[in-house]
Amino acid sequence: MQPDELILQLKQKNEVAFSQIYDMYSENILGIINTIVNDIEMSEEVLQDVFIKVWDKSESYSSDKGRFFTWLLNISRNAAIDKVRSKAYKNKRKNSDFDDFSFFIKDDKDLDSISDGYGIRKFVDQLKPMCTKLIDLLFFKGYTQKEASETLKIPLGTVKSRNRTCLNSLRETLE
Amino acid sequence: MTTKDYIESGVLELYVYGTLSDKDQAQVAKDVAKDPELQAEVSAIESSLLKLSKATSAGVNPSVKREVLQNINQKVAQTKPKVKIITSNYSYFGWAAAILLLGGILWLLKLNQDLQEELQMVSTQKEVQETEMLVKSQKMQNLEDLLEKMSRPGTRKLILPGNQINAPNSAVAAFYDDESNELILDISRLPEAPEGMVYQAWSLTFEPLTPNSIGVLEEANSPEEQLFRLQNIPESEGFGITLEPAGGSQSPNLEQLYALGTI
Numbered sequence: 001m002q003p004d005e006l007i008l009q010l011k012q013k014n015e016v017a018f019s020q021i022y023d024m025y026s027e028n029i030l031g032i033i034n035t036i037v038n039d040i041e042m043s044e045e046v047l048q049d050v051f052i053k054v055w056d057k058s059e060s061y062s063s064d065k066g067r068f069f070t071w072l073l074n075i076s077r078n079a080a081i082d083k084v085r086s087k088a089y090k091n092k093r094k095n096s097d098f099d100d101f102s103f104f105i106k107d108d109k110d111l112d113s114i115s116d117g118y119g120i121r122k123f124v125d126q127l128k129p130m131c132t133k134l135i136d137l138l139f140f141k142g143y144t145q146k147e148a149s150e151t152l153k154i155p156l157g158t159v160k161s162r163n164r165t166c167l168n169s170l171r172e173t174l175e
Numbered sequence: 176m177t178t179k180d181y182i183e184s185g186v187l188e189l190y191v192y193g194t195l196s197d198k199d200q201a202q203v204a205k206d207v208a209k210d211p212e213l214q215a216e217v218s219a220i221e222s223s224l225l226k227l228s229k230a231t232s233a234g235v236n237p238s239v240k241r242e243v244l245q246n247i248n249q250k251v252a253q254t255k256p257k258v259k260i261i262t263s264n265y266s267y268f269g270w271a272a273a274i275l276l277l278g279g280i281l282w283l284l285k286l287n288q289d290l291q292e293e294l295q296m297v298s299t300q301k302e303v304q305e306t307e308m309l310v311k312s313q314k315m316q317n318l319e320d321l322l323e324k325m326s327r328p329g330t331r332k333l334i335l336p337g338n339q340i341n342a343p344n345s346a347v348a349a350f351y352d353d354e355s356n357e358l359i360l361d362i363s364r365l366p367e368a369p370e371g372m373v374y375q376a377w378s379l380t381f382e383p384l385t386p387n388s389i390g391v392l393e394e395a396n397s398p399e400e401q402l403f404r405l406q407n408i409p410e411s412e413g414f415g416i417t418l419e420p421a422g423g424s425q426s427p428n429l430e431q432l433y434a435l436g437t438i
């Protein structure tokens with residue numbers, strides 16, 4: 001699942017491997033960034049910065065610390081949050097008319113039935129509001145369990161297991 | 176905790192999200208590495224998250240990739256060939272320095288050779304001059320000696336008047352010391368001896384007239400060579416000078432008498 005060979009080549013500053021990794025993850029990363037930034041133009045700027053960082057800091061990734069995707073997620077969320085805090089963002093900022101990631105997911109009728117996104121809309125629509133919130137805060141925004149429990153006012157001890165239950169329904173939909 | 180419990184706890188989801196503490200993240204990574212069942216679960220979670228996050232993307236503008244790759248390319252170009260350029264620059268500098276050094280050495284060798292030659296020339300000139308100087312100083316010494324002889328109290332100065340026929344209006348000065356039997360003749364007023372002929376000096380005693388050759392005055396061509404010092408002069412009453420064939424004669428040719436004087 002994880003492209004270990006490509007990652008190794010990336011760490012050796014192989015441009016072809018980098019290009020392949022960009023193709024594999026750029027859509028995911030843009031999705032994550034845009035749920036935080038909510039401005040496609042600025043999200044693309046962040047995406048660019050993220051991949052330049054991936055190139056520059058590829059040596060710092062180690063599979064001992066976790067998944068490569070997780071490493072990308074952390075870089076992306078941090079870059080997106082930095083952007084949101086920037087003066088340029090505050091000057092341009094529109095009134096936020098979205099709550100969570102579900103806002104960005106297209107209708108199935110806009111998608112090919114073989115597309116990866118197909119069926120996700122249906123899943124998200126059936127998702128309990130609490131599940132949408134949990135996945136949004138923990139996965140997309142990178143909140144800790146404690147932060148999520150405080151924001152959603154649910155007991156800290158239930159965050160992990162509730163999140164699992166929510167995500168399992170997605171897996172069932174996709175399988 | 177069993178593998179099933181581990182999976183059911185929901186910690187693997189948070190592990191893939193990357194929202195655990197660094198310590199927990201490292202611990203889960205360690206646990207997952209040891210257990211294939213956990214690895215499969217992590218892969219499944221990651222797979223569904225990739226689909227979910229991709230569904231939120233509005234579609235990446237291809238220009239973003241172009242810009243990213245351009246940027247990376249510049250970084251690569253800035254690092255790799257920069258090193259190359261530096262090394263090649265250094266090697267150019269190295270060659271240039273080597274050529275300059277070689278040129279410098281050749282120039283110095285040439286300069287050294289030129290100087291050696293000049294020194295050689297100068298020292299040869301010096302030797303020549305020293306030799307000339309030695310010759311001159313010897314001549315000077317001779318002249319000084321002659322002068323000293325001439326000025327001795329015992330030396331008598333005689334004038335040998337020129338013969339009326341052969342050398343009118345000329346005379347030969349003679350300085351005679353009968354104690355050391357030395358005679359100095361100054362023939363500078365006589366005409367130059369013709370080719371193949373020499374002046375010969377004679378000692379004379381009268382009654383009967385007996386001439387004795389006292390020397391052939393050769394090499395009397397230059398003014399400096401016109402002073403002759405003659406030794407072992409026999410007892411004389413007079414001196415004569417005749418022109419004789421080169422090498423001199425046994426007896427004087429009186430027809431070619433040029434100067435004659437008595438003591």
